[in-house]
Amino acid sequence: MTFYARVMGSSGGAWAAVRGRPWRFLFSRWPWLSLVYLASSVPVGLGCLVVLALVVGLGVLTAVVVVGLLLLAGVPLFTAVIAAMERARLRLVLPREAAGPRATTRAATRATTWERLRAGRRVPASWSEIGYSVLLASVLWLVDATVLLFAVAVPVVLLLAPVLVRDDRVEVSGWSIDSPGEAWFAAAGPGLVSLVVAAYVVTALACGQAALTRLLLDPPEARLTAAVAELRRSRAGLVGAFEAERRRIERDLHDGVQQRLVGLTMTLGQAELEAPDGPALDLVRAAHAQAEGALDDLRAAIRGIHPRVLSDHGLVAAIHEIADRSPVPVDADLLLPSRLPAPVEAAAYFVVSEALTNIARHAHARSARIHAWTFGDRLVLTVVDDGAGGADPAAGSGLAGLALRVEALDGTLSVASPAGGPTEVRMECPIGTDP
Numbered sequence: 001m002t003f004y005a006r007v008m009g010s011s012g013g014a015w016a017a018v019r020g021r022p023w024r025f026l027f028s029r030w031p032w033l034s035l036v037y038l039a040s041s042v043p044v045g046l047g048c049l050v051v052l053a054l055v056v057g058l059g060v061l062t063a064v065v066v067v068g069l070l071l072l073a074g075v076p077l078f079t080a081v082i083a084a085m086e087r088a089r090l091r092l093v094l095p096r097e098a099a100g101p102r103a104t105t106r107a108a109t110r111a112t113t114w115e116r117l118r119a120g121r122r123v124p125a126s127w128s129e130i131g132y133s134v135l136l137a138s139v140l141w142l143v144d145a146t147v148l149l150f151a152v153a154v155p156v157v158l159l160l161a162p163v164l165v166r167d168d169r170v171e172v173s174g175w176s177i178d179s180p181g182e183a184w185f186a187a188a189g190p191g192l193v194s195l196v197v198a199a200y201v202v203t204a205l206a207c208g209q210a211a212l213t214r215l216l217l218d219p220p221e222a223r224l225t226a227a228v229a230e231l232r233r234s235r236a237g238l239v240g241a242f243e244a245e246r247r248r249i250e251r252d253l254h255d256g257v258q259q260r261l262v263g264l265t266m267t268l269g270q271a272e273l274e275a276p277d278g279p280a281l282d283l284v285r286a287a288h289a290q291a292e293g294a295l296d297d298l299r300a301a302i303r304g305i306h307p308r309v310l311s312d313h314g315l316v317a318a319i320h321e322i323a324d325r326s327p328v329p330v331d332a333d334l335l336l337p338s339r340l341p342a343p344v345e346a347a348a349y350f351v352v353s354e355a356l357t358n359i360a361r362h363a364h365a366r367s368a369r370i371h372a373w374t375f376g377d378r379l380v381l382t383v384v385d386d387g388a389g390g391a392d393p394a395a396g397s398g399l400a401g402l403a404l405r406v407e408a409l410d411g412t413l414s415v416a417s418p419a420g421g422p423t424e425v426r427m428e429c430p431i432g433t434d435p
Contacts, residue, residue: 013030013093013094013207013210014030014033014034014093014094014203014206014207015093015203015204015207017030018030018200018203018204018207025199025203026196026199030093030203031199031202031203033092033093033206034092034093034202034203034205034206034207035148035152035202035206036092037089037092037093037206037209037210038144038147038148038202038205038206038209039144039148040089040092041089041136041140041141041144041209042141042144042145042148044082044085044086044089044136044141045136045137045140045141045142045144046137046141048082048133048136048137048141049137049138049141051078052075052078052133052134052137055071055072055074055075055078056072056075058071059071059072059075060072075130076126076129076130078133079126079129079130079132079133080126080129082129082132082133082136083126083129083132083133083217086132086136086213086217087213087217087218090210090213090214092206092210093203093206093207093210094210094214128216128217129216129217131216132213132216132217135216140209143205144205144209147201147202147205148202151198151201151202152198154194154198155191155194155195155198158187158190158191158194159187159191159192159195160187161184161187161191162180162184162187257298261291261294261295261298262295264291265288265291265292265295268284268287268288268291269288271284271288272284272285272288307321307349309321310345310346310349314338314339314340314345315334315336315339315340315345315348315349315372316334316336318345318349319332319334319348319349319352319370319372320332320334322349322352322353322356323356323370326356326359326360326368327360328356328359328360328363328365328366328367328368328385329366329367329368330356330367330368330369330370331367331368331369331370332369332370333369333370333371333372334370334371334372334373335372335373335374336372336373336374336379337374340379340431341431343409344379344409344411344429344430344431347402347405347406347409347411347427347429348372348379348381348427348429350402350405351381351383351402351406351413351425351427352370352381352383354402355383355425356368356383358391359383359385359387359423362387362391363385363387363388363389363391363421363423364387364388365385365386365387365388365421366386366387367385367386368383368384368385368386369382369383369384369385370382370383371384374431377430377431377432378428378429378430378431379411379427379428379429379430379431380426380427380428381426381427381428382424382425382426382427383424383425384422384423384424384425385421385422385423386421386422387421387422387423388419388420388421389417389418389419389420389421389422389423390417390418390419390420391415391417391423392417406427406429409429409430410429410430411427411428411429411430412427412428412429413425413426413427414426
């Protein structure tokens with residue numbers, strides 16, 4: 001049970017049905033699916049034996065010529081086809097989510113059968129698939145055939161004994177049945193018992209073989225790799241959803257609240273022109289100044305949520321805009337393509353924004369430099385200043401939160417700030433579409 005539970009997982013299909021409610025299991029579909037699984041193993045294993053024997057035999061005999069080498073080189077392709085069939089047959093006794101061959105093989109960066117057939121000898125051989133094919137051709141189908149012979153023949157003969165005894169004596173495992181009364185006893189007693197035992201034996205063997213198949217063809221390491229790949233995709237999806245929500249908030253503030261504040265300032269400006277001198281005019285002027293201040297704060301907040309220039313013109317234009325607003329002179333050297341993936345652009349923009357804000361507030365720097373370039377499929381961005389140094393990202397800096405954001409994109413954010421300077425903030429992030 002431990003082996004089944006470890007290999008098959010919590011949703012073990014037929015074996016979970018056996019362990020859960022044994023008597024209800026007898027009236028479920030699992031005994032019949034297990035029987036089909038074992039019965040289909042016999043022709044598959046026998047065909048695999050014939051093909052492997054012919055291919056390997058002819059390949060060895062003709063190894064001195066090119067034909068033999070080509071035949072031997074085709075063995076991994078044949079075993080890949082067998083492995084694909086076996087993964088599909090696993091669904092008979094394992095639920096789809098437990099077997100999961102398609103997602104596992106794709107996410108674990110293992111070539112599919114069609115890809116192997118197209119790539120030919122360029123795809124490395126899978127020794128686990130070759131070993132399983134040899135095991136299926138030499139042992140598994142023989143075991144399945146033997147068990148099926150006894151597990152099916154004995155209950156069937158005993159249950160049909162009242163009919164068969166009319167024509168001749170019935171022999172079952174050394175037991176001779178030659179009278180109708182003995183035949184009815186055999187059908188009602190040992191016949192039903194052997195049928196129940198056969199259901200459990202067939203299911204246990206099918207589950208054991210399925211567990212062995214899954215262990216060899218979809219090992220735990222591959223499933224772990226698939227889980228990690230799926231986690232990366234889901235994490236990138238969360239980042240994308242977060243960016244979409246930021247844009248929605250920015251759009252609502254820009255098109256809604258900001259426009260209302262603009263209308264309010266215009267109305268107060270008109271009231272200021274028409275109001276007579278006195279305390280009321282002073283209040284209108286104060287309200288007008290407060291509305292303009294709130295509008296400026298709102299515009300700054302909108303830029304902090306998601307700057308419009310980043311969406312419209314890309315990372316290069318957005319960084320130049322930040323550099324122009326910085327009170328510290330900034331030299332920007334940006335060797336970037338026109339556009340990068342939106343989550344990467346947003347992360348890089350806020351890293352630069354936070355770094356320049358820290359330089360202006362704490363670094364006492366005279367100048368700063370921004371360098372950005374692509375190296376292979378990665379973006380590399382650095383922000384360097386000639387300030388006093390000694391910056392600690394863990395001491396409440398906004399860069400600590402940005403580091404988590406960059407890590408969500410499979411990137412890294414590091415800060416090198418020795419005492420006396422200079423301070424360098426370095427971001428590296430993949431720019432592929434599927435992180």
